[in-house]
Amino acid sequence: MKLVVALIQPHKLPDVKQALFDADIHKMTVSNAVGAGEQKGYEEAYRGVIHTINLLKKVKIEIAVNDDFVEPTVEAIIKGARTGNIGDGKVFVLDLPDSIRIRTGERGSAAIG
Amino acid sequence: MKLVVALIQPHKLPDVKQALFDADIHKMTVSNAVGAGEQKGYEEAYRGVIHTINLLKKVKIEIAVNDDFVEPTVEAIIKGARTGNIGDGKVFVLDLPDSIRIRTGERGSAAIG
Amino acid sequence: MKLVVALIQPHKLPDVKQALFDADIHKMTVSNAVGAGEQKGYEEAYRGVIHTINLLKKVKIEIAVNDDFVEPTVEAIIKGARTGNIGDGKVFVLDLPDSIRIRTGERGSAAIG
Amino acid sequence: MFIKRWTGRLILLMAVVACMSSLAHAQATADEAMFVVNNTWMMVATFLVFIMHLGFACLESGLVQAKNTVNILFKNIMIVAIGLLTYAIIGFNLMYPGEFNGWLGLGGDKVLTTAADAAGTLIGYADGNYTYWTDFLFQGMFAATGATIVSGAVAGRIKLPSFLVFTVVFVGFVYPWVGSWKWGGGWLDQMGFYDFAGSTLVHSVGGWGALAGALLLGPRLGKYYGNEVRALPGSNMPLATIGVFLLWMGWFGFNGGSVLSADPGPVSFTLVTTCLAAAAGIVASYMTSQIVQKKPDLSMALNGALAGLVGITAGADSVSVMSAVIIGLVAGVLVVLAVITIDSKLKIDDPVGAISVHLVCGMWGTLAVGIFSADHSVVTQLIGIAAYGVVTFISALVIFSVIKAVMGLRVSADEEQKGLDIGEHGMEAYSGFQILTTD
Amino acid sequence: MFIKRWTGRLILLMAVVACMSSLAHAQATADEAMFVVNNTWMMVATFLVFIMHLGFACLESGLVQAKNTVNILFKNIMIVAIGLLTYAIIGFNLMYPGEFNGWLGLGGDKVLTTAADAAGTLIGYADGNYTYWTDFLFQGMFAATGATIVSGAVAGRIKLPSFLVFTVVFVGFVYPWVGSWKWGGGWLDQMGFYDFAGSTLVHSVGGWGALAGALLLGPRLGKYYGNEVRALPGSNMPLATIGVFLLWMGWFGFNGGSVLSADPGPVSFTLVTTCLAAAAGIVASYMTSQIVQKKPDLSMALNGALAGLVGITAGADSVSVMSAVIIGLVAGVLVVLAVITIDSKLKIDDPVGAISVHLVCGMWGTLAVGIFSADHSVVTQLIGIAAYGVVTFISALVIFSVIKAVMGLRVSADEEQKGLDIGEHGMEAYSGFQILTTD
Amino acid sequence: MFIKRWTGRLILLMAVVACMSSLAHAQATADEAMFVVNNTWMMVATFLVFIMHLGFACLESGLVQAKNTVNILFKNIMIVAIGLLTYAIIGFNLMYPGEFNGWLGLGGDKVLTTAADAAGTLIGYADGNYTYWTDFLFQGMFAATGATIVSGAVAGRIKLPSFLVFTVVFVGFVYPWVGSWKWGGGWLDQMGFYDFAGSTLVHSVGGWGALAGALLLGPRLGKYYGNEVRALPGSNMPLATIGVFLLWMGWFGFNGGSVLSADPGPVSFTLVTTCLAAAAGIVASYMTSQIVQKKPDLSMALNGALAGLVGITAGADSVSVMSAVIIGLVAGVLVVLAVITIDSKLKIDDPVGAISVHLVCGMWGTLAVGIFSADHSVVTQLIGIAAYGVVTFISALVIFSVIKAVMGLRVSADEEQKGLDIGEHGMEAYSGFQILTTD
Ligand SMILES: Nc1ncnc2c1ncn2[C@@H]1O[C@H](COP(=O)(O)OP(=O)(O)O)[C@@H](O)[C@H]1O
Ligand SMILES: Nc1ncnc2c1ncn2[C@@H]1O[C@H](COP(=O)(O)OP(=O)(O)O)[C@@H](O)[C@H]1O
Ligand SMILES: Nc1ncnc2c1ncn2[C@@H]1O[C@H](COP(=O)(O)OP(=O)(O)O)[C@@H](O)[C@H]1O
Secondary structure (H helix, E strand, O other), rough: OOOEEEEEEEHHHHHHHHHHHOOOOEEEEEEEEEEEEEOOOOEEEEOOOEEEEEEEEEEEEEEEEOOOHHHHHHHHHHHHHHOOOOOOOOOOOOEOOEEOOOOOOOOOHHHHH | OOEEEEOHHHHHHHHHHHHHHOOOOOEEEEEEEEEEOOEEEEEEOOOOOOOEEEEEEEEEEEEEHHHHHHHHHHHHHHHHOOOOOOOEEEEEEEEEOOOOOOOOOOOOHHHHH | OOOEEEOOOOHHHHHHHHHHHHOOOOOOEEEEEEEEEEOEEEEEEEOOEEEEOOOOEEEEEEEEEEEHHHHHHHHHHHHHOOOOOOOEEEEEEEEEEEEEOOOOOEHHHHHHO | HHHHHHHHHHHHHHHHHHHHHHHHHHHHHHHHHHHHEEEEEEHHHHHHHHHHHHHHHHHHHHOOOHHHHHHHHHHHHHHHHHHHHHHHHHHHHHHHHOOOOOOOOOOOOOHHOOOOOHHHHOOOOOOOOHHHHHHHHHHHHHHHHHHHHHHOOOOOOEEHHHHHHHHHHHHHHHHHHHHHHHOOOOHHHHHHOOOOOHHHHHHHHHHHHHHHHHHHOOOOOEEEOOOOEOOOOOOOOOHHHHHHHHHHHHHHHHHHHHOOOOOHHHHHHHHHHHHHHHHHHHHHHHHHHHHHHOOOOOHHHHHHHHHHHHHHHHOOOOHHHHHHHHHHHHHHHHHHHHHHHHHHHHOOOOOOOOOHHHHHHHHHHHHHHHHHOOOOOHHHHHHHHHHHHHHHHHHHHHHHHHHHHHOOOOOOOOHHHHHHHHHHHOOOHHHHHHHOOOO | OHHHHHHHHHHHHHHHHOOOOOHHHHHHHHHHHHHHHHHHHHHHHHHHHHHHHHHHHHHHHHHHOOOHHHHHHHHHHHHHHHHHHHHHHHHHHHHOOOOOOOOOOOOOOHHHHHHOOOOOOOOOOOOOOOHHHHHHHHHHHHHHHHHHHHHHHHHOOOHHHHHHHHHHHHHHHHHHOOOOOOOOOOOHHHHHHOOOOOOHHHHHHHHHHHHHHHHHOOOOOOOOOOOOOOOOOOOOOOHHHHHHHHHHHHHHHHHHHHHHOOHHHHHEEEEEHHHHOOOOOOHHHHHHHHHOOOOHHHHHHHHHHHHHHHHHHHHOOOOOOHHHHHHHHHHHHHHHHHHHHHHHOOOOOOOHHHHHHHHHHHHHHHHHHHHOOOOOOHHHHHHHHHEEEEEHHHHHHHHHHHHHHHOOOOOOOOHHHHHHHHHHHHHOOOOOOOOOOOO | HHHHHHHHHHHHHHHHHOOOOOHHHHHHHHHHHHHHHHHHHHHHHHHHHHHHHHHHHHHHHHOHHHHHHHHHHHHHHHHHHHHHHHHHHHHHHHHHHOOOOOOOOHHHHHHHHOOOOOHHHHOOOOOOOOOHHHHHHHHHHHHHHHHHHHHHHOOOOOOOHHHHHHHHHHHHHHHHHHHHHOOOOOOOHOOOOOOOOOOOHHHHHHHHHHHHHHHOOOOOOOOEEEOOHHHHHHHOOHHHHHHHHHHHHHHHHHHHHHOOOHHHHHHHHHHHHHHHHHHHHHHHHHHHHHHHHHOOOOOHHHHHHHHHEEEEOOOOOOOHHHHHHHHHHHHHHHHHHHHHHHHOOOOOOOOOOOHHHHHHHHHHHHHHHHHHHHOOHHHHHHHHHEEEEEEEEHHHHHHHHHHHHHHEOOOOOOHHOOOOOHHHHHOOOOOEEEOOOOO
16 A cells, blocks of 8 residues: 655645546545645835745645555645646655554455545 | 554544453554445435435554564454444455664664564 | 654754755645643643643654655754754654555656655 | 705705894703703613623623534624623613603503604704713624523523523513613612612622523533533633723713713723723733733633723722722722632633632622722622522522523533534534644 | 804905905904804814724724735725825816806816915905815815725725726716706705715715626625625724724714804704714614614624724714604614625625715615705705715716726636635734634 | 712702802802813723723734734733733822922822822812812823733734733832923923823833844844745734724724813814824835835725824824924825834834834834924934933843743744644633644
8 A cells, every 4th residue: 555645836736636537536535735846935024024935835645545546646635736736736655555444444455545 | 564554443543452451563654534334324415415425434453563462462452442233344464674763863663562 | 665754843944955956855744733742831720721832833843755764854853953952853653564655646656756 | 965955955945034032042052052962871871881792792602612612602793692682672661761660660652663753863862962862773793692691601501592582581580670670770779779870780690690591500511520620721812802991982982871961071081990890800810820820821810801891890980090000900909719619629710710700709809899989888789689689699599490490401422522512503613723622 | 053143244344344444453362263263173073084094994894804904994095095185186176166057067166276366365355264275175085985996895805907097997087077066056056955074975976886896896805605695794893893982083073064164053053963973873873783683782882883984984963862752762773783784685795885875875865854954855865865876876977887897897717705805905903913714 | 889879969959059159159069070071081081092902902912823813912912901000000100290400309298098089089189170089090091001012023922921910010110200300200201301191201112122022022033034034923813803993992092081171172173183194104105115016005005094093192282283284294105114123124023013013103202292383492302312221121131031031922833833722821722723823
């Protein structure tokens, strides 16, 4: 199993969700983060002090999937999040040796879905 | 070493913390997230527009443990979080090749505890 | 590739960012969390009820790097975050089998930087 | 507006022909001016009492958890509406009856059906102090406060419709009925019981209702964990602070308006005692909180201000300035100890401290009149306190019990955990804000 | 009005008997006292209308998304400034011209250049009801409200400079020009059209501007997704609630002050109709929201209060108390249905419901005067409503179109997604707070 | 209330009997009416000045970081309490002494021990303008503002007890002592120095205290990083905006009340100059901010409103309307440049811009009286500005230094990083809200 972690532009979340649902991936965990990447920050000025915000608002999506689901998941994310502009974000794929459904205690692949 | 990641119902956090302490696991990192799973969302209506919230509030707990601690940790989480209802959540277990304590620079198992 | 996850004191973030930039690591994702570790909590009193806050505010930094970058990254984090006091935090290093740049679809090491 | 000036001139022209005895008129003009200023003052006082409802809304929504904020705000806006309407339909007549046996009466003009230019708008209605309309509105704004006090104590677990039904009955019947005993010229008034602006008639009455509600509902989930008492911290302290300042502001009208005329001496004196009691309440609660809790708790200082205000309300016009300060100091100490005792010892869950502020300090203030004012007796004051306590508390218990039996009082555990905002209203107070309650 | 006429006659007596005795002094003092209290009341009313601007600022910033909060606050503070200045430079004279053909006029003293001790400060200026300065300030505070109404409807997508230019023209010319038709004693006034405090002259006028703006701008991104209507929930409900309470507070001055004197009867009666209509609006919108939306929506109850207030504004002094309640009830139902229709059926994106509250209920209130007051005709009221509708809507469309052509109206999609706070102001409203909009 | 009506009737009866020389009676009644309306106005002005304290609380808590919010709120509520009490005990007598050498005096009745029905409540106390009690309360509300100004500048790093001690001394002694030089009829007054409502006596005095505090404390950690200046953005802009609107509202009483009677001409004129100066301040600061910062900063526009208000305070009654606008415009430009200079050039850390608003614009406003009013001389104004500057600044420095030596002034670095809310109060302002300061 793998844990797919994606960092995307906040306003692309609805599209990514849509793309994932279409690819019939319905389980995910979403949280917010700020990130620095190629996308350069913007300047804020507060009371005359200019400060560059180089940590930009991003949305983090975590999806645990069985190995054969990795590609569809990644593709769905790309489909929903890509604009071709810097800042589109990244997808990281981690190994997921085990997974447990708290409700039933099921383990492994059974617990993913 | 392993990194145990649990996603639970927010209001179960106190119980899970208790269960972990009882199992004498005192170190953890907690953050909030919203998630979609089997648990179907609920409807909100704002100014006449009904919109389904299918990303529900969840709490994320991350615990880095030595391998022999994985089972007790998972059991403690299940003990604290389980209600038997849909939405109880998931536990994901990731490999953790290395861990460093910033204060001392210790590495590996020594740094976990 | 590896995913370096660091949990540090919130007010050390600027220093850590600086140290990372100096080590020429410019890409990262930052989020907030609360954590329990060796550092004992403090007491809050609200309307006469004393309650111990043992989940303390922390900042979480995630950095995906190529293997040869792991050490410099960890060192930079330590450099920026260490005070020698309890609560300095931890660094966890996870395996990162794959990584994708959404914008280009590049994969692996190419997508990291 | 143009038209207005025009007619103005026309009227004057006609007046030339109309006029007669000049002395009487010169006289009348001066009295007339006095009538206008008195009425203007009473209207201003009405506005100030109105703003107290915003004060309560802010205080209560600041002290509850984020997930219950919409619900408490909704309650507060509904209370004003229900309060004014029921008071117009029944309360006003019940509280200030024409013919009255001293116990229970109903008479006088009906607000809804009185004509705009009725006798009530003439200088004669209240010796040139205000009109019938000003009278009604000022009293009506007062009335609703009773129910607002209750809403804070039952926050976070009561069903919305159940609370609204309670409000209708409490504001429509209980408050005006018991109120008539004193302000309607009833038996307690004849007995010499004194409560200038309502330490007992408004605040204790509300406080007793709050106590009844809190008892019948029981504590919020997670508040008491076995023997351990948990804090469920308020989610928005600036909001709570705004609330207290606005309440203080409102008290200028609450006490100052209770002089029922703009008479400079009594009104301005009342404002001074009111402010100094509030100031003393803050200082005393700060000290007490510092000593008992080690660190000064903002919510206690806020409660301290209200404690002083509630405490001075019964005697604002009749105790000396020095006594006012003492009353405030005592109230400030009392409120902190009361909050802690009720919360941790008696294990009654009162999220905003309504019982401590309004009931405890309301009783103290009423008693203080007997202690610090030569013209009033401690005994009569105690009789009044007791009478109101017994009757109001029982009434509230009965109303709540009936509601509980008929429509239920408390939301489901699941709804309570998710929060009443989503459960009762299907919306969030701070949409998009990430909120994480770690314990 | 009765008492007022009385005073009128008395004032005249002075002239009659003055030549003889020290009576003159006595009476003069009495008239003087009346002048002072009238003026004091009008100043208080001015303060209350001023606070409405804070009310709008809170309501609007509470109902927009967090990322557009600074922008809406900025607009609201600018509107007060621009409103007062343009009204001083041009608006006041345009609205209340000296010599006037009934359609368009400009005359009278210029505010900026009038001396402090001009005749306007004397008792003669407005039959001893207020001074020239009070007159200007009261009217000036009124003027700015029109533009504020618009700002809510165009929130989240309009360019700041473009909006400010609109404000200058709208408050500087359109509002006073059309206002003069009635309050300046123009053609509609001569025709017998009645609008006591501005259901049409202020609220509909603002509402038409809001409609024009919302139409030309189109909806916020993500509001309509194909056929699906998305909710973009307000980010701070306590703030919105504060706004509504403050607006209600302000209405005491808005309606009460429109009596243009402290005359006890009419003023206090007006306050009662105003409050009961607001209360009725809340109850009705709650019921409607409960039925239509299943769960009671706080933002609807808040709009309901405003609906009642806007509805009663045209006839607050001339309908019966019972009628006031009915007007409020109808307005409360109307506003909920209007919000839903405009948002989901007509697909016009009005983030704060300005069109429903001010335009729809403004028209209803103006019409209601014809229905509930014997002295006014439905037909004339309809003519007035139509006249203001056509002229204001077209004017607003033209102004916005010109601005659109010259400097553009809408921010870039990218800026809109990041939020106007960062795009237009380079700052955040809730710095440090973690905000995550999940859909 | 019952009792009241009774006495009312008695008075009427007596009136009837006494009505032989209805002339005398009419006369008396008329003056009486004037007394009542004057006093009513002064009480309203007092309420408005009171609400300024809420204004400061909102502005300051909106502009500090979330982690220091409870602390600033706590300070603001304590200041009102301490201010009123110390002013009652000592300040009032110190500022308005009976016999007075012009430099330092103490006399007159003691507030705490004066009886309710003392001569001070009679028409004679202040020529029928207000009572002794109104006088005290109005002045007392003024007094506390001085200390509030300081609290903003020292926010985020000062120890709570240390600040409170400073407040007691500053409000109890320094403010009334220097105030007496002008308003007590002291040497500066005799010299012809003019400061209508306190550009210097209140705002500069507070501003000098703020400067002294900010200098002695040094900047907040992380504000200056080597040569780099860091922004520590305010955490709640809606709150800050509410603050400014409330302060503006309060200024109606601050300036309008300083006429010390309800005299229609001067009071209404004062309100007009006050409002237009504020409006001009907003526009000017917007322009300046747009030019200097490229994007319009809301916090600058807010400061601009206050700048205009502070600027006009010294001459609100004595400059022309046009001059008022100019004064406001200049103040608006000044404040933006001052904020930037003080923050980035002088590297003095003033989280809310108190020094720029109150000190800089206070001096400008005082000077402006000399420039724009024929009756006053630039030289005398400069002498006054200098005298207050030297004495207040030194006094504040001394007080702070003594406190620093005795009990320490600044919290520990660790506490500062965690935030004063947890350090000093053990509680959070926005419990549960996720707050992440990324730099
Ligand atoms: N090496 C990395 N480690 C951790 N997070 C990263 C890394 N690279 C990118 N990110 C995250 O992805 C977001 C987008 O990265 P960016 O480089 O701006 O996008 P793009 O690659 O499309 O130009 C960043 O804001 C950051 O949150
Ligand atoms: N495959 C997954 N990937 C990521 N997060 C998941 C996954 N499955 C579940 N979760 C998280 O766990 C939470 C609970 O899942 P859910 O299926 O509702 O619980 P249960 O399995 O007990 O029915 C979800 O809200 C989501 O945050
Ligand atoms: N085993 C662990 N699993 C997860 N998070 C941990 C673990 N140990 C420490 N942390 C995180 O690191 C933070 C600092 O740990 P702590 O032990 O207080 O620091 P130190 O090791 O320097 O004393 C904790 O608050 C927690 O968020």
